[in-house]
Amino acid sequence: MKRELPGVLAVIPDVLHKVHTTRSWDFLELERNGAATGAWKDAAKYGVDAIIGNVDTGVWPESASFKDDGYSVPSRWRGKCITGNDTTFKCNNKLIGTGFFNLGFLASGLLQGKPPSQAAELYTPRDYIGHGTHTLSTAGGGFVPDASKGVTVVCSASNSGPQPGSVTNVAPWILTVGASTMDRDFPAYVTFGGVTSSMTIKGQSLSNSTLPQGQRYAMINAKNANAANVPSENSTLCFPGSLDSDKVRGKIVVCTRGVNARVEKGLVVKQAGGVGMVLCNGAGNGEDVIADPHLIAAAHVSYSQCINLFNYLGSTDNPVGYITASDARLGVKPAPVMAAFSSRGPNPITPQILKPDITAPGVSVIAAYSEAVSPTELSFDDRRVPYNIMSGTSMSCPHVSGIVGLIKTKYPDWTPAMIKSAIMTTAITGDNDSGKIRDETGAAATPFAYGSGHVRSVQALDPGLVYDTTSADYADFLCALRPTQNPLPLPLPVFGDDGKPRACSQGAQYGRPEDLNYPSIAVPCLSGSATVRRRVKNVGAAPCRYAVSVTEALAGVKVTVYPPELSFESYGEEREFTVRLEVQDAAAAANYVFGSIEWSEESESDPDRKHRVRSPIVAKTTCG
Ligand SMILES: *[C@@H]1O[C@H](CO)[C@@H](O)[C@H](O)[C@H]1NC(C)=O
Ligand SMILES: *[C@@H]1O[C@H](CO)[C@@H](O)[C@H](O)[C@H]1NC(C)=O
Ligand SMILES: *[C@@H]1O[C@H](CO)[C@@H](O)[C@H](O)[C@H]1NC(C)=O
Numbered sequence: 049m050k051r052e053l054p055g056v057l058a059v060i061p062d063v064l065h066k067v068h069t070t071r072s073w074d075f076l077e078l079e080r081n082g083a084a085t086g087a088w089k090d091a092a093k094y095g096v097d098a099i100i101g102n103v104d105t106g107v108w109p110e111s112a113s114f115k116d117d118g119y120s121v122p123s124r125w126r127g128k129c130i131t132g133n134d135t136t137f138k139c140n141n142k143l144i145g146t147g148f149f150n151l152g153f154l155a156s157g158l159l160q161g162k163p164p165s166q167a168a169e170l171y172t173p174r175d176y177i178g179h180g181t182h183t184l185s186t187a188g189g190g191f192v193p194d195a196s197k198g199v200t201v202v203c204s205a206s207n208s209g210p211q212p213g214s215v216t217n218v219a220p221w222i223l224t225v226g227a228s229t230m231d232r233d234f235p236a237y238v239t240f241g242g243v244t245s246s247m248t249i250k251g252q253s254l255s256n257s258t259l260p261q262g263q264r265y266a267m268i269n270a271k272n273a274n275a276a277n278v279p280s281e282n283s284t285l286c287f288p289g290s291l292d293s294d295k296v297r298g299k300i301v302v303c304t305r306g307v308n309a310r311v312e313k314g315l316v317v318k319q320a321g322g323v324g325m326v327l328c329n330g331a332g333n334g335e336d337v338i339a340d341p342h343l344i345a346a347a348h349v350s351y352s353q354c355i356n357l358f359n360y361l362g363s364t365d366n367p368v369g370y371i372t373a374s375d376a377r378l379g380v381k382p383a384p385v386m387a388a389f390s391s392r393g394p395n396p397i398t399p400q401i402l403k404p405d406i407t408a409p410g411v412s413v414i415a416a417y418s419e420a421v422s423p424t425e426l427s428f429d430d431r432r433v434p435y436n437i438m439s440g441t442s443m444s445c446p447h448v449s450g451i452v453g454l455i456k457t458k459y460p461d462w463t464p465a466m467i468k469s470a471i472m473t474t475a476i477t478g479d480n481d482s483g484k485i486r487d488e489t490g491a492a493a494t495p496f497a498y499g500s501g502h503v504r505s506v507q508a509l510d511p512g513l514v515y516d517t518t519s520a521d522y523a524d525f526l527c528a529l530r531p532t533q534n535p536l537p538l539p540l541p542v543f544g545d546d547g548k549p550r551a552c553s554q555g556a557q558y559g560r561p562e563d564l565n566y567p568s569i570a571v572p573c574l575s576g577s578a579t580v581r582r583r584v585k586n587v588g589a590a591p592c593r594y595a596v597s598v599t600e601a602l603a604g605v606k607v608t609v610y611p612p613e614l615s616f617e618s619y620g621e622e623r624e625f626t627v628r629l630e631v632q633d634a635a636a637a638a639n640y641v642f643g644s645i646e647w648s649e650e651s652e653s654d655p656d657r658k659h660r661v662r663s664p665i666v667a668k669t670t671c672g
């Protein structure tokens with residue numbers, strides 16, 4: 049098909065989408081004082097009547113997380129339970145509908161050469177991978193309105209971090225979620241060296257086997273344990289068949305991450321007679337360590353920590369060491385910390401929209417799992433588990449979807465933009481260690497990692513003011529982008545408030561993309577000064593009064609908000625304001641600089657009623 053044909057607006061090729069792969073809900077304060085208060089029960093009645101959709105690898109319908117919960121199916125539900133060839137798949141009042149989309153995949157030819165058993169997997173919504181069951185049970189798993197059927201679309205930011213500009217799902221009508229840690233981890237410590245001069249480094253593991261205590265084990269760098277005729281590049285990575293049993297028997301083997309699966313490396317060590325594995329990151333993986341369900345005593349250790357271990361291994365003929373049993377630790381500080389894998393801004397398509405929008409727990413998240421696959425997804429692993437621990441922005445995204453469901457239950461008539469604004473303006477940028485949210489390297493993280501900050505459920509259910517965005521606003525935004533960034537020969541069709549397409553008109557003025565009424569502000573290519581427009585809607589008690597302050601100044605750029613105070617007489621009333629950015633030192637802001645403004649409620653009569661509505665600002669004085 050050709051775009052030039054009459055009636056054809058655009059031709060977009062199918063692309064192969066990848067899946068972005070319980071403590072977290074406590075960390076998000078869904079339950080406070082047991083279940084008595086907190087966002088779940090107190091404010092949002094466990095999200096009753098909210099419908100959560102999940103576009104993923106399917107679902108395991110027998111999981112206890114999707115047991116019939118006794119609530120009736122919302123009457124507005126028009127979906128179906130499409131189960132394909134799978135006669136055992138049953139929906140219920142919890143799992144109210146399902147479907148599957150296989151035509152694109154069938155047409156792609158990717159199935160050729162796959163066994164017929166995998167073909168059957170394409171004709172059912174059943175989850176043969178585990179990912180979809182995990183994410184859906186996080187968003188709406190048990191215990192678990194007449195909306196203008198506004199669907200809040202929440203997407204993961206992807207797992208291509210920490211490279212700048214790696215964020216995906218960047219459209220302004222999407223709520224884009226990065227991933228960070230919660231205050232739980234699964235440490236396994238590696239001690240090495242002589243009894244008088246030992247050193248301990250910290251790794252992560254969910255290994256189910258442990259080394260007997262009270263003795264030290266010989267250690268070997270897998271590089272030096274290569275089998276006859278196998279290059280040391282292969283044994284370094286602990287490839288299947290690369291290790292010499294005579295060299296590794298009874299020892300702790302130090303393997304390097306990369307190419308083959310992390311859990312497979314442990315199995316290779318085990319099969320060669322080794323007793324434990326230290327899995328070391330190379331420089332490229334940095335501080336990104338993952339608690340995997342290893343089949344042998346193991347610890348996954350960061351690059352910087354492993355340098356000490358490699359120095360030790362190279363310094364002695366008889367290295368010895370020990371790996372402690374892995375353990376779950378709560379109250380870990382600092383938390384949250386940005387996951388290294390979480391994709392980072394700036395937004396590669398429209399830098400005038402700050403992305404990601406928010407961060408939520410996405411490291412070592414426990415949720416339901418498919419019993420068609422092993423917890424490691426590796427074919428040689430025959431374990432089956434009803435719950436599994438996974439990491440990824442796919443795991444952080446459904447936490448935010450779940451909170452969206454709660455907000456929707458409390459405020460059925462709110463638009464997706466209002467819900468998104470509530471989540472963004474109430475987020476925090478501090479951690480639980482009196483500092484600012486950090487990257488895994490220990491360096492300060494920026495809004496390009498966490499957007500507006502870490503999601504807070506209780507505050508998101510009572511935001512005070514929201515930035516609402518209508519489809520007319522989005523239409524203006526698209527038309528504003530068109531001349532410079534999207535020079536389509538045809539007028540770009542956009543959808544109006546009536547749901548009907550309308551086109552940008554050639555001569556009209558559409559303002560600038562940074563004027564979209566968004567809960568954060570991004571001004572790339574700032575020269576001299578720029579003034580962006582915003583408006584806020586009162587969703588708290590009325591009358592009320594707010595005053596603005598620049599809570600974090602931008603280096604080299606002066607920020608002025610006008611008017612400095614806003615008064616609201618009634619619920620739902622909207623007020624406009626402008627934010628002026630004035631370059632004072634262009635060189636200081638040549639690379640992105642970060643700041644924030646905050647509207648805070650002024651109330652003498654009721655000091656508890658003090659909403660704070662925060663927006664991050666990013667700007668730079670150079671273009672491109
Ligand atoms: C599943 O059902 C479809 C449609 O009825 C049929 O064409 C297909 O052969 C079936 N596939 C498998 C693998 O059972
Ligand atoms: C070493 O690994 C490569 C893949 O990286 C593989 O092609 C080769 O066969 C391996 N060599 C041996 C001797 O196992
Ligand atoms: C660890 O997993 C193996 C493989 O499934 C299993 O046989 C063993 O019982 C588990 N060990 C513990 C201590 O849970």
Ligand SMILES: CC(=O)N[C@H]1CO[C@H](CO)[C@@H](O)[C@@H]1O
Binds near residue numbers: 384480481
């Ligand atoms: C982000 C977060 O949850 N912060 C918490 C860390 O822990 C302290 C108490 O130690 C809480 O007060 C913070 O809210």
